[in-house]
Amino acid sequence: QFTVDGAKIGTELAAGPYTVSFNSATVADGNHTFTATARDAAGNTTAASSTVAIKNAAPVLSCNTPGNNRFTGCYYTDRAWTNLAVVRTDPAINFDWGFSATPDPSISHYDFSVRWSGNFTFAAGTYQFSLSTDDGSVLYVDGQVVINYWGEHPAIPVTATLTLTGGSHLIRLDYYQISGRASAALNWT
Numbered sequence: 001q002f003t004v005d006g007a008k009i010g011t012e013l014a015a016g017p018y019t020v021s022f023n024s025a026t027v028a029d030g031n032h033t034f035t036a037t038a039r040d041a042a043g044n045t046t047a048a049s050s051t052v053a054i055k056n057a058a059p060v061l062s063c064n065t066p067g068n069n070r071f072t073g074c075y076y077t078d079r080a081w082t083n084l085a086v087v088r089t090d091p092a093i094n095f096d097w098g099f100s101a102t103p104d105p106s107i108s109h110y111d112f113s114v115r116w117s118g119n120f121t122f123a124a125g126t127y128q129f130s131l132s133t134d135d136g137s138v139l140y141v142d143g144q145v146v147i148n149y150w151g152e153h154p155a156i157p158v159t160a161t162l163t164l165t166g167g168s169h170l171i172r173l174d175y176y177q178i179s180g181r182a183s184a185a186l187n188w189t
Contacts, residue, residue: 031051033049033050033051035047035048035049036048036049062087063084063087063115063117066117066118066119066170066172067089067090067117067118067119068118068119069118069119069120069121070089070090070091070092070118071089071090071091071092071093071116071117071118071171071173072087072088072089072090072116072117072118073086073087073088073089073090073103073114073115073116074086074087074114074115074116074117075087075088075103075104075107075112075113075114076107076112076113076114076115077106077107077108077111077112078111078112078113079111079112079113079176079177079178080113081113081115081174085104085106085107086103086104086106086107090116092186092187093116093173093184093185093186094184094185094186094187095182095183095184095185096182096183096185097109097177097181097182097183098181098182098183099180099181099182101182102182109177109182110177110178110179111177111178111179112176112177113174113175113176113177114173114174114175114176114184115172115173115174115175116171116172116173116175116186117170117171117172117173118170118171119168119169119170119171120168120169120171121167121168122164122165122166122167122168122169123166124164124165124166125163125164126161126162126163126164127161127162127163127164127188127189128159128160128161128188128189129141129146129147129159129160129161129162129186129187129188130157130158130159130185130186130187130188130189131147131149131157131158131159131160131173131185131186132155132156132157132158132183132184132185132186133149133155133175133183133184133185134153134154134155134177134180134181134182134183134184135151135152135153135175135176135177135178135180135182136149136150136151136152136153136175136176136178137149137150137173137174137175137176137184138150138173138174139160139171139172139173139186140170140171140172140173140174141162141164141169141170141171141172142169142170143170143172146160146162147159147160152178152179154181155181155183155185171186173186
């Protein structure tokens with residue numbers, strides 16, 4: 001015997017063992033009818049159905065998880081990192097959108113921002129970080145500002161040298177585009 005929304009449905013079957021099968025059929029307006037059929041050892045059956053509405057929910061975007069040895073790229077439709085439009089995995093930061101291209105069709109070429117973050121494994125040693133962006137950016141390593149390249153400017157490379165312990169380090173780059181050419185590139189050696 002089945003219970004659907006608290007009501008008993010179907011007939012009570014004799015002693016088991018029981019087998020149950022489920023079927024689903026789409027009906028009008030995105031509703032689905034699910035039917036469960038139980039069969040006991042003597043061959044008796046009982047069935048119950050329920051119709052439910054299935055709706056495609058908009059995906060919930062989240063930038064709370066940095067990538068592992070790659071970047072989680074969080075793309076915003078404004079320069080204040082408030083209107084999140086796209087979250088994707090970027091293996092590297094090496095983008096040149098030129099004067100008209102965009103990171104995504106949902107984002108305008110002007111007045112957008114990106115926050116990339118990833119946990120990367122480093123051997124102990126001294127590293128040179130090289131950053132080139134058009135327009136502003138700030139590079140963080142383990143929450144500390146390493147390069148502050150804020151403001152409206154063309155893509156002129158800047159570097160910083162940093163000694164790191166062996167292990168995982170959080171790399172984060174905040175970038176925004178005002179107008180004109182748009183590009184962002186980060187690497188380390």
